[in-house]
Amino acid sequence: MTLFTRIINGEIPSYKVAEDDNYYAFLDINPLKKGHTLVVPKLAEPEADYIFDLDDKTLAGLMLFCKKVAAGIKRATNCKRVGVAVLGMEVNHVHVHLVPLDKEKDLVFTNPKLSLSSDEMCTIANSIAEAIEGIEK
Numbered sequence: 001m002t003l004f005t006r007i008i009n010g011e012i013p014s015y016k017v018a019e020d021d022n023y024y025a026f027l028d029i030n031p032l033k034k035g036h037t038l039v040v041p042k043l044a045e046p047e048a049d050y051i052f053d054l055d056d057k058t059l060a061g062l063m064l065f066c067k068k069v070a071a072g073i074k075r076a077t078n079c080k081r082v083g084v085a086v087l088g089m090e091v092n093h094v095h096v097h098l099v100p101l102d103k104e105k106d107l108v109f110t111n112p113k114l115s116l117s118s119d120e121m122c123t124i125a126n127s128i129a130e131a132i133e134g135i136e137k
């Protein structure tokens, strides 16, 4: 079972941003920017590791879920736009990085990561979750 499946199952805590039957979004614990979010599909074992191994329906659904989460990130952080990246060099479970961008260099993964308190992470996650709910209404 992957780390991210254990997060989805609630065995490992996360700063949840959004969830539906098929996808789960939570804050990256080593964020490039405040609001840096990971979006993952809920997958049966063995979980797909590479995004382009997903079947078309799951891949399309993942992107639509990312669109919804990105709208919430943009509203909650007031960033210029939300950048999208797929790396997967560390965790072997398909995931999409959504990063609030104000300038091009905000999406450079070798940038130093922010160190945020648990309180700050909770506040950001809640503000994105509320923004998503506000948009959906």
Ligand code: AMP
Pocket (backbone or CB within 6 Å): 003, 012, 014, 027, 028, 029, 030, 031, 038, 086, 087, 088, 089, 090, 091, 092
């Ligand atoms: P990559 O597989 O290269 O896309 O990187 C995996 C990302 O997952 C990194 O940005 C990590 O900071 C992030 N990450 C690893 N463990 C956790 C965790 N327990 N909760 C949230 N994010 C995590």
